[in-house]
Amino acid sequence: MRQITPGSKTTQMVAKLNNKSLIVANEFSSSRIKMLHANLQRCGIKNVALTHFDAKVFGSWIPDTFDAILLDAPCSGEGTVRKDKLAMKNWDQQAIDSIALMQQGLIESAFHALKENGILIYSTCTLSHEENQDICQFLKSSYPDAVEFLSLTDLFSQADKTVTEEGFLHIWPQVYDSEGFFVADYS
Incomplete structure (x- = not known):
């Protein structure tokens, strides 16, 4: 699993929204939510509500609620291999297929949690078509x-x-001399 400090996307959203909107940041990992909380406190952020759920529940628990959702989906993480040499340690097609099935549930839940005409951004740090374009096409x-x-x-x-x-956007490391990344935008 990737070892990225939690909160970078959340703090960027807070800054972009000038601390004027409520952001619900959900983190499923117990260890990561503690770090996310610490980072938000360190930055003096007060308009973020932290939750600790399997994100598949949001669509059924609170449908038609959010104006926008960033689903930074758990993924196989092969796009991070430049900084994490162990990123490919457990990589295999069976793992990708399993992760993609989980991602389908997450994106469908996010879609149901959106208000009508809301914006959904889907992102991963992987390069596999199965976890990126195929998930977007599944929702469509x-x-x-x-x-x-x-x-x-x-x-x-x-x-x-x-x-x-x-x-x-399917960011390939060799194009921008960066990590691999994927992002899609829906309305």
Whole structure:
């Protein structure tokens, strides 16, 4: 599993929203939620509610609730191999298939937790098609009239170098001299 300090995306969202919106940050890992809490406290952030649930419950527990959701999905993590030499230690196709099945449940739950016309951002730090494009296509095929992909071609300078046909960003390490990453935007 990747060893990334929890809270970087949460603190960036807080800054972008000028501390004016309530953010619900869910972390399933007990050890990571403690670090996330500490990082939020260290930064003086007070508009984040922390939860510690399997995220698959949000869609049924609180449907049609959120204006926007960032689903930073658990993944096989092969995009982090540059900084974590053990990232590929347990990698195999069976693990990817199992993770992809979990991701399907997570993205469907997130979709149901969104308000109508809400924004859903799906991200991973993996490179596998099964955990990225296939998950996005799963949601689109499940709800074809309610899901629209938004193009990320202009998200940053030269984003067009790694944009997929659907408008997703599939960041390859060799293109930007970075870690591998995937992000998709829906409305």
